[in-house]
Amino acid sequence: MSKKDIHDVRKPKQKSRRHFLGVLAGLAGSTATLGVLSQKDGPVELPLHEADFYKPHNLAG
Amino acid sequence: MNDVVCELCPRYCTIPAGGAGDCRVRVNLGGKLRATTYGRPSAVHIDPMEKKPLYHFHPGTSILSIATAGCNLHCRNCQNWQLSQRGGEEMEHIYRGMPDQIVDTTLNQGCQAIAYTYSDPIIFYEYVYDTAEAAQAVGLYNVFVTAGYINKAPLRKLCRVLNATNTDLKAFDDKFYRDNCSATLKPVLDALVIFREEGVWLEITNLVIPTLNDDMAMIRRMAHWIRDELGAGTPLHLSRYHPMYRMRNLPPTPTETLERARQEAMDVGLHYVYIGNLSGHKGSSTFCPHDGTLLIRRTGFWITEYHLTEDGRCPVCHEKIEGVWT
Numbered sequence: 001m002s003k004k005d006i007h008d009v010r011k012p013k014q015k016s017r018r019h020f021l022g023v024l025a026g027l028a029g030s031t032a033t034l035g036v037l038s039q040k041d042g043p044v045e046l047p048l049h050e051a052d053f054y055k056p057h058n059l060a061g
Numbered sequence: 062m063n064d065v066v067c068e069l070c071p072r073y074c075t076i077p078a079g080g081a082g083d084c085r086v087r088v089n090l091g092g093k094l095r096a097t098t099y100g101r102p103s104a105v106h107i108d109p110m111e112k113k114p115l116y117h118f119h120p121g122t123s124i125l126s127i128a129t130a131g132c133n134l135h136c137r138n139c140q141n142w143q144l145s146q147r148g149g150e151e152m153e154h155i156y157r158g159m160p161d162q163i164v165d166t167t168l169n170q171g172c173q174a175i176a177y178t179y180s181d182p183i184i185f186y187e188y189v190y191d192t193a194e195a196a197q198a199v200g201l202y203n204v205f206v207t208a209g210y211i212n213k214a215p216l217r218k219l220c221r222v223l224n225a226t227n228t229d230l231k232a233f234d235d236k237f238y239r240d241n242c243s244a245t246l247k248p249v250l251d252a253l254v255i256f257r258e259e260g261v262w263l264e265i266t267n268l269v270i271p272t273l274n275d276d277m278a279m280i281r282r283m284a285h286w287i288r289d290e291l292g293a294g295t296p297l298h299l300s301r302y303h304p305m306y307r308m309r310n311l312p313p314t315p316t317e318t319l320e321r322a323r324q325e326a327m328d329v330g331l332h333y334v335y336i337g338n339l340s341g342h343k344g345s346s347t348f349c350p351h352d353g354t355l356l357i358r359r360t361g362f363w364i365t366e367y368h369l370t371e372d373g374r375c376p377v378c379h380e381k382i383e384g385v386w387t
Contacts, residue, residue, distance in 0.1 A: 043154050044155070048157060048166055051105040053125070059144065059179045060141055061112075061113060061176075061179050
């Protein structure tokens, strides 16, 4: 096989890898953006009566 | 220029405008000191009184227990670090509970008392004071579970609205406090004396940690000090350590160590020395210091036998047992 042939054979593979990496990066970026957008700004505030007073817990004291 | 100094605890934090003290929750807003967690507890539970632990204060009753984020100590073995080593805004949830709402909830749930606990309630002092004052007005009891690292003046004021405390005496060693809690021993000893002087029912917890504070000579010195400064009738809880937070390298306290420490403290003359965090152990029950009669048997946080008379005496020899029983 000549050098040209080898080049020709590899080319589509490189293109495919780049495409795959591009899609992966895009997915990661979208996930991160969604994560940031959906993050709550500080703690969730609840009325006192919504506390589960008898829920088992492992706090000392 | 707009710095404020928080005089609540011995740290005397100088807080710049917009900043927070060492506890994370006491802040400088526009040149004024504010407690950001006022009316914003992150933990609200109903516990047995024995869990605080208080063994000689209204035994067998339930107590509404509240805490906010933050703490003025940073113990490497903190069991409640997810609550105590965070600021209010770092919590997952916060309840809206102003003092009157806490009192109403306590009454509605059929509890007789409110505990300020879990983190160190010193750092939500104003919230404790206002809630305790409102609770006192309707006949509820107030329990303060603390490490006692507080200045004298605010503590004396707070004692007016408190009925009982369980205060940690983490070790009878200043170096231990400095190395493991970023605090010092002397203010804690002062706080214990103030509780006694002000008539607040006092029980002490000492968490026994292998190799760090399990030296029997230190246990004896601590017991001597408690006997001489606070009285032989002051209950002492020697609790078992479990690996936690930033101190996971040490093993749980062996039962024999706790038993030996209990014996040392009783040999010094303390009347009520308990073993804690070891369910079902004989050392978690109360015996008459005069004739050894079993008075209260406990399994975990639960009372399984109760033989005290209505006025808090041994049924056999009629020895008065120190405590607040009714």
